[in-house]
Amino acid sequence: MRPAPEENRPREASGQPRLVIVNLLPTALIVLALLLALNFFGLVATPLLVITLAVLLAAALNPLVLWGQTTLRLPRPVAAILTVALLLGSLALLGRLLVPVLIAQVSSFAAGLPADAFLLGQRVDAWLNERPTLNALLGESVLDDVSSRATALVTGLIPQVVNLALSTAGTLALGVFGLVILTFTLAQPAPLVQGLLSAVPEARREWVGAVAARVMGSLSRWGRGMLLLMLAVGGANALGLWALGVDNWLLYGVIAAFGEIVPTVGPIFAALPPILATLADEPGKALGVALLALVIQQVENYVLVPFVLGGSANLHPVSVTAGVLLFGSVFGLVGAFLTVPFLILIKALYEEVLLARRRPASEADAQAIVEGASAEAHPERHGTGGG
Template identity: 35%
Template sequence: MNSNWENQTVQADRRPLNYSDLKHWLGLVVLLIVAALLAWALQAILLLFAVVFLLAMVLNPLIAFLQRRRIPRGLALALLGMAFVAVFTLALSFLIPPLLTQVNDLIRETPETWTRVQAQVVAFGKHYPYIRQAVPETDKIFDTVGARSGDLLRLLFVSSFRIAGGLFGSVFALLLLVFVLVNPRPLIFRFLTLMPDDHREAARRTLLRLTQHMAAWGKGVVINGTISAITTGLLMALIGVQPALLFGFIAFLGEFVPIVGPVLASIPALFVALSLGADKFGLALLAVLFVQQVETNVLVPFILGKSMELNPVSILFFTLAMSSLFGLTGAVLSVPAAALVKIVIEEFYLRQRTFNEDQIQSQANQIILGE
């Protein structure tokens, strides 16, 4: 009896596609294409909501901590808001004015700095002619980049502040964040209600793990960025590479883009150091490497531990992919996107399967060793 039923099942699975099946799959493909086009058309709005939900996940543990101390959620949100306003006011009073002054000084001195860099490279090329021959168009590159360097740097800073202001300072985003934080229960309830019964528990675990991951990520970025900014600023000031405060601030911003962000953030300081001579450049390079090694080997394991468990290769992939699709905002959202994909795969696919991890590890080692 069982054997006949299994044979009928196999025959049913092997039946050829008919017109109804083709219509079903064609309709599904069309719906996916339409959904992708609609998402692309609404990418600015979707990115805004993604940033707001990310901030809500980062801030919610602080509000939950106050709630556990018998403080009403609305009052906890108000206290958190007042704390951020106080910090922003202090920064506006003591940090922003000298920072803007150093930005203007750096922009004004960029042509002179570029001229000194050119002189250093030319002198270096005279001592090592084979390097000069390997780059025959150096003068043309210097002339072109030098002519545009001031405008490029000015555009970079103006664009950065406009993007930051548009994403994090708009009234709509702030109101949306308040609405999400003050009463997130209806949103979570509807999300779980939409899930099929068989997958509701997996969806709950996914959302819970993602919230925990994002809270850890937000804490890690702020703490790592603050320590890296202070260390970079102090070391650059000791070396004599100015404006050190600005370079520290750039190092802080670089922490929001994983792996490649700190490297890119070190370029302005190294550029100015190169204009001051090979000794200053060498010291600045050692300082940058020291800060990055401390962050990689001390700060990240101590602050984040194994809470994220994201492979650097996957982080790099998501950073490049998200930045190619959505620009700077996509680069900032690359770690949350990588964490979401990882959690969804684990909860909805890997958790349902049973496999021998030791055997798979052995097979992986055989592939690596070519056995």
């Protein structure tokens, strides 16, 4: 909004200038467009997720297609089809080995869930009864509310499982569409890139092409790294839980693998089901399961993530966590999953549009501010106290 120039501003009877908004309509249209875009995103969240997954998978598999072109001298469409066939064959073999066991464990988990929830509630009540101070602090109303919410959650899971089974046909249809998008994106990416560049003024095409190449390179490395990370974390959890003698170990391994989809907080929530299940059935194993989850997360954070993902995104943990909170609050699970791709795009635009025109702040400048804030908070430690 912009006020009118001083000499052109209408004046009230008192002689004071009156503020006149001259761009109210464009502002209202922009706000309306944003609201419509958010609403549209919510309506098409699932198809958009399928399209995004197909594009990310295409970016991750593109080096394999290029290898088929350069090394095996195959036409790109043939190399793309062989790459997709190899992917499907690997998934089919994995499914043949794991799906029967996984189905049995899902059935066992669903059947024992109400009893496990009841036993866990009893153990929590007994633990609180041994600590009357904490029990009095929480209050009966709080405990009853938590218990009723947990019971409602458990009883509501079974209809959700049934609805998920009934929606399998729709999921398979979306999978077919995603497979078609993946195949054509791998086989003929040039027309898509050409269409993107054609929508840009000719003077800016080189810059847009450089930014697009940078974003796609980062997404490609991140996509391949995430696939390897999911396999490594899921496999480590499944093998560790199997060695500890935990029931439904494969199911919990799959949950841990998919927990990697949501950055930072996903692995934490994925570690809870086996811990709570063993706490209800065999409390002695719960500590071992928790230690296993802690060890795997530490190895993931300090070994796997730097080695597998490297600098593909190079995002600060605070940025990722804040992005998960913001995008997840607005767009749900789809937004939480797309946090890293969104942040890669935002970071590339930020660095190419804003930082390219000015000198970035140095690490020494940032450190000086941090140390200055510490000195202000604790003047006695720095000899600046009054007196």
